[in-house]
Amino acid sequence: YWKWTYTYDGNNNLIERLWQDWENAEWVNFLKIAYGYNGNNNMIEELKMRWEDSDWVNSEKNTYTYDGNNNKIEELDQDWDGSNWVDRWKATYTYDGNNNMVEELVPGDGSMMFKNLFTYDGDNNLIEGLYTFWDGSSWANDEKSTYTYFPITGIGLDKNENIPVQFALAQNYPNPFNPSTTIKYQIPQDVKRETREVRLMVYDLLGREVATLVNEEQQSGYYEVKFNSNYLSSGVFYYQLRSGSFLETKKMIHLKSSQN
Numbered sequence: 644y645w646k647w648t649y650t651y652d653g654n655n656n657l658i659e660r661l662w663q664d665w666e667n668a669e670w671v672n673f674l675k676i677a678y679g680y681n682g683n684n685n686m687i688e689e690l691k692m693r694w695e696d697s698d699w700v701n702s703e704k705n706t707y708t709y710d711g712n713n714n715k716i717e718e719l720d721q722d723w724d725g726s727n728w729v730d731r732w733k734a735t736y737t738y739d740g741n742n743n744m745v746e747e748l749v750p751g752d753g754s755m756m757f758k759n760l761f762t763y764d765g766d767n768n769l770i771e772g773l774y775t776f777w778d779g780s781s782w783a784n785d786e787k788s789t790y791t792y793f794p795i796t797g798i799g800l801d802k803n804e805n806i807p808v809q810f811a812l813a814q815n816y817p818n819p820f821n822p823s824t825t826i827k828y829q830i831p832q833d834v835k836r837e838t839r840e841v842r843l844m845v846y847d848l849l850g851r852e853v854a855t856l857v858n859e860e861q862q863s864g865y866y867e868v869k870f871n872s873n874y875l876s877s878g879v880f881y882y883q884l885r886s887g888s889f890l891e892t893k894k895m896i897h898l899k900s901s902q903n
Contacts, residue, residue, distance in 0.1 A: 646670070647855065655873070656680050675699060685709050686876065704728060707876060714738045715876045736877065741767050744877050744898060749848055757848070758782055759879060769819050772896065774879075788894075790819075806863050807831045812884040812891040815870070819896040823871045826856070828884050832863040842885045843868060848878060856882070872897045 644665035652658050662674040672694035679688035687707050692699040701723035708717040716736050721728040737746040747759040755776060762771040772788040807829040815824045826843065833839055843857035853875060856868045870882070875897055883892040 645673070652680075654680075654684050656684055656686075672699075674702075681709070683709075683713050685713055685715070701728075710738070712738070712742050714742055714744070718876070739763070743767055743769075747878060749878075757785075769896070769898065807865065810884070810886065810889045810891070812882075812893060814893055815882065815895045819898040820872070821898050822873045823869055824895060825867055825869050826882055827865070827867040829865050830861055830863050830886065838862050839886050842883075844883050844885070845870065846881045846883065848880070853880065 646663055646665075648659075648661040648663070649657060650659040650661075656678065658678050658680075660676040661672070663670040664673050665671075674694070675692045677688075677690045677692070678686055679690075681687050685707070687709075689705040689707075690701070691703040693702045694700075703723065704721045706719045706721070707715050708719075710716050714736070716738075718734040718736075720731045720733070722731055723729075732750040734747070734749040736744055736748075739745050741763070743761065743763050745761050745763075747757075747761075749757050749759070758775045758777070760773040760775070761769055762773075764770050768790070770790050772790075773784065774786040774788075775782040776785050777783075809829075809831050811829045813827040815826045817824055828843065830839055830841060838860040839862075841857055841859065841861045842855070844852055845854040845856060847853050854870065856870060857866075872880075877898050878896075880895055880897060881892050882895060883890065
């Protein structure tokens, strides 16, 4: 067994996440992540420490830089070599005059680089996301997402409460989102048991876990989870539903405005 413990400051900023394992009838420290903020409640540091020989030891650090409009413009990742912080990679972010993020340049595995370009309409709604990667000589297209917006004219309710016959993970809504979004999924009935072990996780673009939304036994049925991202910066994230042999991952975009 393991658990996460969360600590917040007076401004409701997440300042610490503590991971502990259950060993020999007691909770034992394993990993601690500490968060620092500036006067505008922007996260400026994320420090990971591991529990070794009854003491916390530095492991990894992310430092964030913002412009005058509170937009994150740089992220620096460093590793602790035992005495000094060593740079691993740096990501940069570019915004237009309306504080919309229009370019995201982030590193991948090895020498891989990703450049994500975002286009908006006159109302600052995201209408296109173009995801590219560096193939060694030029930027190559990888994936493109387009978004269309319609006025809400009514809401229909489906009163059919049939039990799902298969797993399904829906696209989060709204997407892009700020500061929260809803993720819906369904769990089918298992003829051998009443419940299934279900995990719903959120990861960043580099595959690092940023949130555990569900980690429990669940009966068959329809579920929805609200994900609040007020402690995350703008960017692309992935959410993953896992249960037994079923695994599905979807992409979502968090666009943090200058007021957050």
